[in-house]
Amino acid sequence: MSKFLGFEFWNTVARTILRNRILILLLITACTIFLGFQWKNMKFSYTEANLLPDDDPINLQYQEFLDKFGEEGNLIVLAVQDSALFTPQNFVAWNRLAEKLDDFPEVEFTVGVRNLQKLQKFEDPGRFEMVPFLQDTTPTLQQVEAYRQELFEKLPFYEGLVYSRHSNTVQTAVYLDKEIVNTGKRKRFVVEELIPTIEEFEQARGLNVYVSGMPYIRTLNSQNIIDEIGLFIGAALLITSLIFFFFFRSIRATVISMITVIVGVMWAFGVLGLLHYEITVLTAIIPPLIIVIGIPNCIFLINKYQQEIQKHGNQAKSLQRVITKVGNATLLTNLTTASGFATFILTESTLLKEFGIVASINILAIFILSLLIIPIIYSYMNVPRDKHLKHLNKRWINGFVDWMERMVRHHRISIFIISIVLLVASIIGIYKINISGSLLEDMPQNAGFFKDIEFFEEEFDGVMPLEILIDTQREKGVMKLSTLRRMDELQSLLEEEEQLSPPVSIVNLVKYAKQAYYNGNPDYYQLPTSQEQTFILPYAQSLESSGDNLLTTFVDSTGQYARMTTFMKDIGTQEMEEIEEDLWPKINEIFPEDRFNIEMTGKALIFQKGTTYLVKNLIISLSLAIFLIALLMAWMFRSVKMILVSLIPNLLPLLVTAGMMGYLGVPIKPSTILVFSIAFGISVDDTIHFLAKYRQELKASGWKVKRSVYAALRETGVSMFYTSIVLFFGFSVFMISSFGGTVALGGLVSATLLFAMLSNLLLLPALLLSLQKEIANKDVLREPAINIIPGEDENGEAEEEEASKM
Template identity: 75%
Template sequence: MHKIFSFGFWNSIARLILRNRIVIIVLIAIITFLLSTQWKNMRFSYTEANLMPDDHPVNQSYNDFLDKFGEEGNLILLGVQDSALFTPEKFKAWNRLTTKLTSFPEVDHIISPASLKELKKFEDPKRFEMLPILESESPNASELKEFENKLFSGLPFYENLVYSSHSNTIQSALYLNKELVNTKARKIFVLEELDPLVKEFEEKYDIEVRVSGMPYIRTLNSQNIIDEISLFILAALIVTSIIFFFFFRSIRATLISMLTVCIGVMWAFGVIGLLRYEITILTALIPPLIIVIGIPNCIFLINKYQQEIKNHGNQAKSLQRVITKVGNATLMTNVTTASGFATFILTDSQLLREFGVVASINILAIFILSLLIIPVIYSYLKIPRDRHLKHLNKRWIGGFVNWMENMVRNHRIAIYISSILLLTASIIGIYTIRISGSILEDMPKNTQFFKDVKFFEREFDGVMPLEILVDTKRPKGVLKLSTLKRMDKLENFIDDIPELSKPLSITRLVKYSKQAYYNGNPKYYQLPSSQEQNFIMPYAKNLESQGSLMSSYIDSTGQYARITTFMQDVGTEKMEEIEADLIPQIQKIFPEERYEVALTGKALLFQKGTNYLVRNLIVSLGLAILLIAGLMAWMFRSFRMIIISLVPNLLPLLVTAGMMGFLGVPIKPSTILVFSIAFGISVDDTIHFLAKYRQELKANNWKIKRSVYAALRETGVSMFYTSIVLFFGFSVFMISSFGGTVALGGLVSATLLFAMLANLLLLPSLLLSLERNIANKKVLKEPAMRIIETDEDDLELDSDNKKN
């Protein structure tokens, strides 16, 4: 392997690149064009991300439910808390609005106050019929007042379905077509049809309409993700270009770097389209991530080129040295970063696997693009002038390097004490970290649709469906009175849980049939006795053809029933408490030998998926540590060096985890990436430092102190520059409206800052303190590959600084 990565190999690569410049330009153009043709295959996710594998028992249970009853997240709610709605003009307008919405193919049916039906008993022949409560299409004020009183006091069947039990709020329920609810048609309907009609109604009649329900939330949430992709890319380009220009003071160098990362972004979108992956809240981060990681590559390459020009003024020689000397170093740092992301591929989560595949491929792609584009473009340009090289003589950075050297030389005990205190505080903070399986927690809090969610939580006790599937193990078993009573008992228990809404099931219709039998008296809204059931049954035979409630809550065989309740936006801990309360009650009410009952639904699925992701995080982080430790073992051939090099990289991760605990930032799908991303990137600094340190040991005849200080001064500036770029680059994510993305950006930025300080203060301190056991010829054998050639000095101090 030593021969493969030898200087001769990279020299051959340099000749190949510089002698085939036209071919390389054409190849990059062709690949970019071909990948751009794949953009059309990019798909935005129209459902919540499936966080668990398909064969997971929780997924199997949910899919079994979908087979019986179809998509349960197909309900959009329109709510109004305004008594003015019950005036003739506005009530008629509301009726027109709901009628208009019914005409769209995306809407299956609507339950609205204007179209409500009442169950009535007829004698000849004996039957129940659902008849309109309001017979007139244009009711007058007195008719509406009578209707309002009847709705709120005489029709408990519609409680929490049409009217709120807490106030005079009413809602219309739009049931979307189950075949279209998870397609692009839903997005078009919500954004281009529903929203404009609602806004027109609000403006014309001065009534605030609240809109919610999972299809609506998912649509606006995915639209926010789409909008933020372009925002992130633009912000990342602006921030990194400003920092780059500040370092180099060269418009030409800045434009070349921006061109390189822009092509990298185009490739990233092309890879997503080529692999037919959906754009989720995770894959949406990849294009700006490529910009942030790609700019340090450009800094290393361009800075080395300018240093070589300053030293001897020979352009061809400078370009050749850029490739041979910086190529190897940037290859290894990009490989370690890509490895950190690639560990996600080994998890069982499709969401993380897709993110890992696209991220690792494109990190290596941006390295290749940087190595090809920068030397080729510079080969066609004039040699940089003196004003382009002024940044190489900056003295202000020398103060930072001097401070680091002074701390390592004179204050190692303070560094160790600070590290131990940070570690102790972090461990305390880690114990306070909570896991969040909330679907809504990451959603933008300042948007109207999030405020509407909170409105429906107050008025109707929740919008996220929690389903209970009851298998009676025999056809028509649901309609047996014993089963209905068991279901009713469970529903009463659910109704007493504050975070859950009043359940919907077939028991409502059965109770309503008894009320109808007793001429609509609301005090008879209850399950019939066995004797009453015999009287009522002849009237109820035609109910199945009267409405959709029967088919919505019982399957065609009558063996399976569903109980639907809606949950408030509770965290994982509360959800687990509710589940722990429900399961014993279910087991008590429904004997296992006669019934099979399963909890499922979107809310439960997401909560279970988050817990599953946390376990995958631990696995992927462990794999990343092992993989990168293996790389370092191969490079440095020293077990002791592996241990000592992991310390300054693991400490920042523990500090970040502690910060999450103290700041109340939960572990969730969006923040779950922090550790693997930060570890994969921060270990680059360690590789640079140790490679330079080993080189200095050989150059200084194994004099340890001199080698440590020389390595610190030589690599300190490069670490500082790249860490600043990465810090501000990841800070771009903090402009997001998604709480999880904000936390991701802030935490990764903070972790990389801690990692830089740990690699520049703690790592050299450990090397000096353990010099007799660590830094000797037996321990530090000849590495399997040279990361930095003998005179490598990319992004290092100029000669003036070295004299300080």
């Protein structure tokens, strides 16, 4: 392989590129058009991020639950907390709002004051019947007040469903058609029909309507993701172009670079469409990521071109050297960056796997585009004038390099002491890190819908559905009084948990049947006795509301399985694990495991379990990235000792970042888990450039270590500084996001890359100087597998000959 990555190979590549410029540009255009047509296949995710593998037992349990009871997240709730609602005009308008929503084909049914049904006992003949709660559609003020008192004081069955026990809050439950919940029709209904209808009501009546429920939250959350893609791309292009122009002071160099990365962004969208992957909160960051990673490629290529022009002024020779010298090093650095992302492919999480595939493909694609577009465009342009080359001799950047050299030359002990102190402090900080699996934590907390979530958490004790599936292991076992009593005991147990809302199940329905039997007296809202069950339970089985059998909401068709639904507050993984640990022994005591099978499931629980799964896989993923890059280092330098020297400056920044997370209270969660593999894959690029130049200088200087280290520091320090600054500000773009996870990702990667730059420019040379006897000899640094940066003497004549042919 070294044969193909040596000078001859890259010389052939350069000759092919520069001799077939028009054909290559046509091919790039054709590929861009083809991938542009794939954009139509892009679709946005309409489901929550499922971080668990498809065959994970938790996922299988959830699928079993859906098979029996259908989609759980089809409920949207509207609420008003205002005494003005209980005036005749507003009361009627509120009921008409529910009626209007009920008419939409996307809505299966609504449950609210408008269509509330009461179970009523009749004497002649003796029977139960459902009767409307509202007797008059245009009530007087006295009637409205009577309705309010009856609702809040005499109908405990509807507590949490139609009204809140905390205050005079009234809500309407809107159940969407389960077939459209995970499709684009849900988004169209919420954005184009639901929200305008609610806004019309608010403006007409002067009342504030709070809206929540998973379909609503998911729709607005995904809309925020869509809106931020354009924001990220625009911000990334703006900030990277400004930094690029500041360094190069050349409009045409800036424009060429922007053209390159814009084509890369178009390819990124095309790859997403070609693979039919959904755009999620992770894949949405890939296009701006390509800009941030692509610009350093442009910096290396254009910087080298201008350096060559400054040396000899021969354009053909300069372009030839850009490809042969920088192409090799840039390929390897892009391979290491892609490796950091590619490790996600080996996880069993579909979300991370798709992110890893698309990111790694497009990182290699932006390398190819940079290598092709930049030399070809420059070949059609005039040779850069002196004003374009002034940046190569900036005083301030030379002052920065002088400072680095002074530190390495005179303060190596200080560098080592600071590194050890940082290491110890980081390890202490790591032990302070918490794990968070909150589904709502990373949502935009300044958004209006998030304020509504907070309202419902306060009024209704949570918005995240948590389901308990009860298998009685025999048909019609649910409706046995002994089973109902066990379920009632479990509900009492769950009500004791402050983080959970009062659960709802068939038990509530049976209690309501007994209350109705005793003429609606709320004191009898309880399970029937053994004597009462024979004449009350049959009525409960036929209880209907709004023409829909409520029994099927809580019990499957065989009567063997029952569901118990509670809602969970926005708590993290650790707190949920503590609740589970406390509940399961008590649940198993209530429901003996030899007679009942109890499962806890729901979207919130799946997300939290997925976070735990990812944390466990983080070590595997990061270890794999380190292992792959260590192998690459060993192969490039043919030295095991060089692996240790190259990894230390890149592992320390990761530990420092992890320690910062502990001290700053930033938890480990799906978004921050990505930081380490991404940052490691990118930061190791600087190490490759430095060590490659270091080995070249060693050979040229006759194995004089000090001279070689300082020469490599001066030669590569400027490019490393430029690219690190671009990466720092480029990833900082993500901090403008309204998603907490994206903000954390951008800030942590930026900080890690800044630490990595300083580590590679100070700690790495200090290690090379201090360990010169162990590694700076011909036995350790033998002829490398490839010459990453070929020396002038290695290919100068050949280049002259090739350049003369062009």
